[in-house]
Amino acid sequence: MRKWLLAAAAIAVFAAPGTVLAQNPIIIKFSHVVANDTPKGKGALKFKELAEKYTNGKVKVEVYPNSSLFKDKEEIEALQLGSVQMLAPSTAKFAPLGAKEFEALDLPWLFKDDATYDKAMKGPVGKWLFQKLESKGISGLAYWDNGFHMVSANRPLINPADFQGIKMRISGSKIADRYFRDVGAIPQIMAFSEVYQALQTGVVDGCENTPSNYLTQKFHEVQKHITVSYHAHLQYAVIVNSKFWNGLPPEIRKELDKAMAEATDYTNSIAQKENADALEAIKASGKTTLHYLTPEQKLAWQKAMQPTYTWAKGRVGQEVLDLLAKELDIKMN
Ligand code: LMR
Numbered sequence: 071m072r073k074w075l076l077a078a079a080a081i082a083v084f085a086a087p088g089t090v091l092a093q094n095p096i097i098i099k100f101s102h103v104v105a106n107d108t109p110k111g112k113g114a115l116k117f118k119e120l121a122e123k124y125t126n127g128k129v130k131v132e133v134y135p136n137s138s139l140f141k142d143k144e145e146i147e148a149l150q151l152g153s154v155q156m157l158a159p160s161t162a163k164f165a166p167l168g169a170k171e172f173e174a175l176d177l178p179w180l181f182k183d184d185a186t187y188d189k190a191m192k193g194p195v196g197k198w199l200f201q202k203l204e205s206k207g208i209s210g211l212a213y214w215d216n217g218f219h220m221v222s223a224n225r226p227l228i229n230p231a232d233f234q235g236i237k238m239r240i241s242g243s244k245i246a247d248r249y250f251r252d253v254g255a256i257p258q259i260m261a262f263s264e265v266y267q268a269l270q271t272g273v274v275d276g277c278e279n280t281p282s283n284y285l286t287q288k289f290h291e292v293q294k295h296i297t298v299s300y301h302a303h304l305q306y307a308v309i310v311n312s313k314f315w316n317g318l319p320p321e322i323r324k325e326l327d328k329a330m331a332e333a334t335d336y337t338n339s340i341a342q343k344e345n346a347d348a349l350e351a352i353k354a355s356g357k358t359t360l361h362y363l364t365p366e367q368k369l370a371w372q373k374a375m376q377p378t379y380t381w382a383k384g385r386v387g388q389e390v391l392d393l394l395a396k397e398l399d400i401k402m403n
Contacts, residue, residue, distance in 0.1 A: 095130045096322065100156040101139040101148070103262045105286035109216050109344045110158050110306055111135050113337030120329035125322055131156075137263035142242065150207055155314045158214055158306040161199075162243035169202040172307070174386040174394055176245040178375045181303050184215060184342050186398065191305070195393040200307070209315055211327075212308040212334040215341040216280050218300035222293035223276030226361055230254070230374035236275040239265050244385055246278070246302065249375040262287075269293060280304050281348035290358040297361045298349065301371060308334070 100117070104110050118131035134140075140148050142163055148154045161172040174180075181187040190196070191213040200210030221227055223236055234254040240246040242259050250257040258274055262283075268274045269292040277289060278301075284290045308330065318326070353360055363371065379402060383391060395402040 095128050096125075096318070098129060098131045098156055099134065099139070099154040100131055100158075101134045101145050101154045102158050103137045103142060103145070104135065104283060106133075106135050108282040108286055109337050109341040110214055111286075112340060112344070113214050113333050114158065116336045117329055117333035120332055121326055124325035124329050128322060129326065137261070141261040141263050143261070149309065149311050152311050152314060154311075156308065156310050158308045160216075160241055161305055161307050162241045162246065164203075164307075165242060165244065167203070167206050167208070169199075169206070170244070171202055171386050171390040172199055173243045173245045174382065174390045175305055176243040176302055177382060178249045178301050178378060179372055180394065180398070182398075184217060187303055187305065188215060188338060190394065190397045193397045195390065195397050198393055199390070203307075203309065204312070207312050208309050209312045210307050210309050211330050214306040214308060214334060214337045216282065216304040216306065217341050217345040219278040219280060219302045219304055220284065220296050220298050221276065221278045221301065222284070222289065222296040222358070224294045226295045226359070227276070227297045227299075228361060228363070228367060230370055237273075239268060239274040239277040245378060245382060248381050248385075249302070249378040252375045252377050253371070265289065266292065278302070281345045281352060285348040285351050290352045290355065293358055295359050295361060296352070297363065299363055299368075299371065301375075 098121070100114050102110055102114055106112070106115065114133045114135070118133050121129050121131050139145070139154065142159070143166060145154060145157050146159060146163065146167060149157050161175050164170070164172040181190065196213055203210050221238075225232065225236075227233060230253040233250065236255050238250045238255045238257045239260045240250065240257045241262065247257045247259075255276075260268055260274065265274075265277055266287050266289060269277060269289060276293065279287075279289065283304075284296070290296060315323070349360075352358065391402050
């Protein structure tokens with residue numbers, strides 16, 4: 071009996087978490103913080119559908135949306151510990167991992183449009199950034215798009231001075247912290263699952279996010295004014311626990327890579343329309359007032375937030391800024 075127990079313990083130790091051969095089916099827990107009815111939510115379900123189909127059921131993907139398994143920071147820790155196998159956090163949340171370079175993607179008005187963003191991430195900078203995760207036991211598989219941020223509060227945010235003294239929820243990026251400070255706001259990091267209540271009770275005054283997140287989390291119902299500023303981009307990195315992923319049988323990995331490539335194309339192809347539709351639904355709800363910046367107002371925001379670019383060098387380093395400048399064909403200080 072004792073011998074048997076020792077043998078079982080040894081198997082448990084040596085089998086976790088790299089060896090997945092014995093598991094039947096192989097389970098991939100995919101945790102994320104947004105609703106199913108968003109680009110990321112739909113992307114995760116598409117990956118599940120394709121992964122299970124291509125592996126003939128040898129792999130089962132369990133998708134946990136809406137922070138139902140873990141909140142923002144906890145899910146990254148859980149991935150490193152192997153309690154979940156796959157995530158798609160916004161790249162703004164990678165600093166606790168020591169991968170601050172990802173925050174360069176949060177620079178205000180960095181990407182002209184979704185196509186420019188998409189092209190940039192398919193270039194060398196996307197791969198370079200993923201290399202930053204390797205020493206953390208994490209592998210990057212793909213970048214998923216969720217369009218551009220709007221900004222909101224219970225007062226109209228039209229001119230930079232309108233931000234003076236208001237508490238803004240941010241998701242984690244020090245770059246966002248900086249550009250909100252540039253306009254006089256007081257940024258505060260908070261988990262996504264806590265934002266609605268914080269807005270409702272006045273723990274924070276405002277926030278930034280994309281239309282699909284506003285709509286599905288009902289932020290627009292507790293914010294009187296939204297500015298469709300599209301001042302920064304929201305992107306996700308689909309990441310896996312490297313030990314788990316590298317321990318998969320090669321023939322399974324091949325099918326999962328195919329499923330991920332297709333799920334990525336699908337997610338990125340719907341992101342723009344999903345957000346445009348969400349914005350229409352927010353408008354139609356009549357629960358908030360939407361504001362659009364004139365070219366002069368936009369210029370005033372850009373000027374006010376410009377110091378973030380100079381500051382960013384010390385935070386994310388020159389290398390990633392140079393890579394982005396080259397990719398986007400822009401001058402960055
Ligand atoms: C946020 O925390 O605002 C976003 O990262 C949520 C998400 O994943 O879209």
